[in-house]
Amino acid sequence: xxxxxxxxxxxxxxxxxxxxxxxxxxxxxxxxxxxxxxxxxxxxxxxxxxxxxxxxxxxxxxxxxxxxxxxxxxxxxxxxxxxxxxxxxxxxxxxxxxxxxxxxxxxxxxxxxxxxxxxxxxxxxxxxxxxxxxxxxxxxxxxxxxxxxxxxxxxxxxxxxxxxxxxxxxxxxxxxxxxxxxxxxxxxxxxxxxxxxxxxxxxxxxxxxxxxxxxxxxxxxxxxx
Numbered sequence: 001x002x003x004x005x006x007x008x009x010x011x012x013x014x015x016x017x018x019x020x021x022x023x024x025x026x027x028x029x030x031x032x033x034x035x036x037x038x039x040x041x042x043x044x045x046x047x048x049x050x051x052x053x054x055x056x057x058x059x060x061x062x063x064x065x066x067x068x069x070x071x072x073x074x075x076x077x078x079x080x081x082x083x084x085x086x087x088x089x090x091x092x093x094x095x096x097x098x099x100x101x102x103x104x105x106x107x108x109x110x111x112x113x114x115x116x117x118x119x120x121x122x123x124x125x126x127x128x129x130x131x132x133x134x135x136x137x138x139x140x141x142x143x144x145x146x147x148x149x150x151x152x153x154x155x156x157x158x159x160x161x162x163x164x165x166x167x168x169x170x171x172x173x174x175x176x177x178x179x180x181x182x183x184x185x186x187x188x189x190x191x192x193x194x195x196x197x198x199x200x201x202x203x204x205x206x207x208x209x210x211x212x213x214x215x216x217x218x219x220x221x222x223x224x225x
Contacts, residue, residue, distance in 0.1 A: 008033045009053040009123065010184070014043030014069070015085070016061055020108075027112045028056075040064030044072055051171050051184065052080055054122055056115075059086035059097060059105075067100040074101035078171060081122040085110070133169045136209045136222035142166040147206055155205050160185065164198045168211060168221040177218040195219075 011032040015021040021036060028034045035050070037043035040061035047055060047069070055073075059066040070082050084102040086093060094105050103122055106115060133140045137150040145162035147155045157165065163185045168176060178192040186194060199211050199219060209222045 010035065010051065011119070012037070012043065012047055012050070012052045012055045012057075014038075014040065014056070014061060014066070015058045016040075017058075024056075024112075024115075027116070031116065038062075040066070040069055044069045047073055047078065047080070048076055051167065051174060051176065051180070053126070053170075054119055055080055055082045056119070057082055057084050057102070059084055059088055059093070067097045067102070070097065070100040070102045076173065078173070079126075080171070081126045083115075083118055083122060133172075135165075135169055135172075136207060138206060138210060138222075140165060140169060142169070147210075149206065157202075157205070161198055161202050161205070164195070165202060165211070165221070168219060172221045172223075175214045175217045175220045181219065 009032055011028060011034050013021070013025065013028060013034055013036045015024065015036070016038045018038075021038065025034060025036060035046060035052070037046055041063035043057070043061065044064050057066045057069060061069075064072075066084055066086075070084070073080070073082070081103040082101070084097045084105040085108055086097065086105055087108040088094070097105055103125075104118055106118060133142065135147070139148040141147070142162065142165070145157040145159065147157065147165075149155065164181060167181060167184050178195045179189040181195045182191040183189045185198075202211055207222075212220050212222050214220060
């Protein structure tokens with residue numbers, strides 16, 4: 001059976017300026033698994049479809065404005081932290097982005113060390129906010145790999161079980177395909193049978209509704225009650 005590995009954090013980067021994107025991608029790829037889109041609509045659709053730990057988003061994009069993309073994501077209940085890149089120095093423009101749901105902004109041109117530091121800070125804050133998650137009738141603590149049942153029973157998870165549940169609960173409204181889970185947890189889109197095995201383990205330890213099956217699409221976290 002495949003063993004879980006620690007994948008690099010996934011980052012979505014949406015930037016249409018080819019020169020800026022090329023330099024920034026070179027830096028980001030030293031730390032992150034980066035998905036790059038150059039169009040606002042394509043970036044929005046990718047953010048709605050896939051799971052990321054952090055999103056780096058230009059303010060002015062073809063197809064869909066950065067602030068509009070953030071608003072779309074928050075409307076869809078996607079809570080992934082967003083760092084907005086903007087060449088717009090006016091306070092009103094920065095306020096609009098933050099009010100739309102962005103977590104932070106950085107003015108262009110920016111220093112790469114500051115960019116990486118802000119991304120780290122956003123990820124730390126997001127993990128801290130997510131340390132206690134409601135899943136069905138259960139309370140899940142991803143940092144300690146423990147779930148507490150409706151009657152207070154404590155269930156310890158293995159590292160792989162925890163990795164699967166942490167991924168699902170990170171975006172609770174997102175339906176993850178088996179291939180998507182396999183790629184994120186086992187670094188192989190071919191490990192779909194292993195995904196099914198660990199979903200079975202989670203359900204056997206807790207409850208069948210902890211992880212929901214969406215027929216023909218994949219799995220998602222059970223709805224909080």
